[in-house]
Amino acid sequence: MHMSLTDSKEKKHIKTLSVVQSEVQSSNRIGLSVDCVIFGFDENKLKVLLIRSDLKKFQHKWSLLGDIVSPNEDLDEAAYRILKKRTGLNDVYLEQVHTFGAVRRHPVGRVVTVAYCSLINIHHHKLNILDNELHWHDVRQVIDLAFDHQQIFDTCYQRLKKRIQEHPLGFNLLPKKFTLRDLQNLYEAILNTKMDRRNFRKKIFTMDILVDLNEIENNVPHRPGKLYKFNFSKYEKNELNGQKLIFELKYNKPAM
Amino acid sequence: MHMSLTDSKEKKHIKTLSVVQSEVQSSNRIGLSVDCVIFGFDENKLKVLLIRSDLKKFQHKWSLLGDIVSPNEDLDEAAYRILKKRTGLNDVYLEQVHTFGAVRRHPVGRVVTVAYCSLINIHHHKLNILDNELHWHDVRQVIDLAFDHQQIFDTCYQRLKKRIQEHPLGFNLLPKKFTLRDLQNLYEAILNTKMDRRNFRKKIFTMDILVDLNEIENNVPHRPGKLYKFNFSKYEKNELNGQKLIFELKYNKPAM
DNA sequence: CTTACTTTGCGTAACATTTACGCATTGCTT
């Protein structure tokens, strides 16, 4: 959750904050917000979208993107609204992860927040991230976030690591056409491991979730790789039959 | 979430309800509750603890155990409070599962609820479940719950099925001393499958999470089985190293 | 006491999956 306090250019935010503050503190009720951990993939690094906190207490610290849930919108709706506002993207992967409700987690008063995890293609919204203090951070360098956002981030990142080994979520982060190396780089970045190239290839192919496009990449200073796209029908089929998609990537070597 | 409305013996509940009602409806803010899906194991059946709904709209329907979160208690605290009140148990397994926030999920007004999943030994609290309309239901016969509680129950049951294959949660549901057959019966009840007895034994032993007590059961009309207890140190060790405990139970036959 | 019956405890072999790693091929660069 993010609310403006000190920035004089954003009077609307200040008003919102004070309204929230008085409501939360005086009326003895509990505020509800949504926070989004938005992951992207760029330069073979897993990134997360953060915004500069405007609360004096957390000056210069980074925080997740969030907002108060409005009384007439569903939780998921609120998460989508935040995502749309900040990235311009509509049809993205979004999953509720956990709700954080410690009494003093927010300095303004009692605010319980529902954390969502989202995966987007970092190159599909270049224009929108030029907003004020929005920035893509390398996940390995995310420390000391505002509020309890470090804990929220850690929880969502852990969840992502687990889910990507059971579901082919990676495709939300890659371009439509990609090589096997792209896919492996993504997995290695998320799981922070090194895998054997040949075994990775075998594993992916036995799952039968890729479609060979009969094209090859170009502008690479070595032998170009084949391009593939994701086989959605296969994915959905796997989702339906059985409890979970078998998508384990073991045989990982320790991270470099 | 459960609130009394029609039962004249429970004036306190009615008052609570009306207060909640007016607050929720008039103040345009969002109410927050906690609902607990409490699982137990008895007669080789997986059971869930339900209470009769007192809301007129859901008369005679069963609902989960829940309550409004108080402004000065953590979310987890609220869940523990409900569990303690209804079962008398303090130190139990409790895990947050999902938050349900559809605008019209509750007839009284906007109430968002955080669902928790709990596993308790059904024989450790016989006295407390004799409250009003509290009852242990066979999970296979749970249908048509009040509110959106069917959906909440389904979500928690699904989660349980998944988690018990990754973590040895079953021990929360069994007595301290148990046989391998007890353990297998539990797994078969939760996962609704039949497994091969000899392979199950092998799998459990290779995980090294049991301690042989050098005792055998008695009062059984056949060869008695050895008694075991859970090896907690092993469990914690497994929890720490690596992302997840390897605890897969495949080779299941279709349910009977 | 003996036999029938049920369930436990242990073992083994076929099958499947995972892992390590060899090597020719392709395209770019010099």
Place this chain on the structure above:
DNA sequence: AAGCAATGCGTAAATGTTACGCAAAGTAAG
């Protein structure tokens, strides 16, 4: 044309999964 870097394909060893045989332990019945 040779060197380089990465791709694409393959094979064998190690490990894990599954099916199932069988002796032993206890109860119940004759």
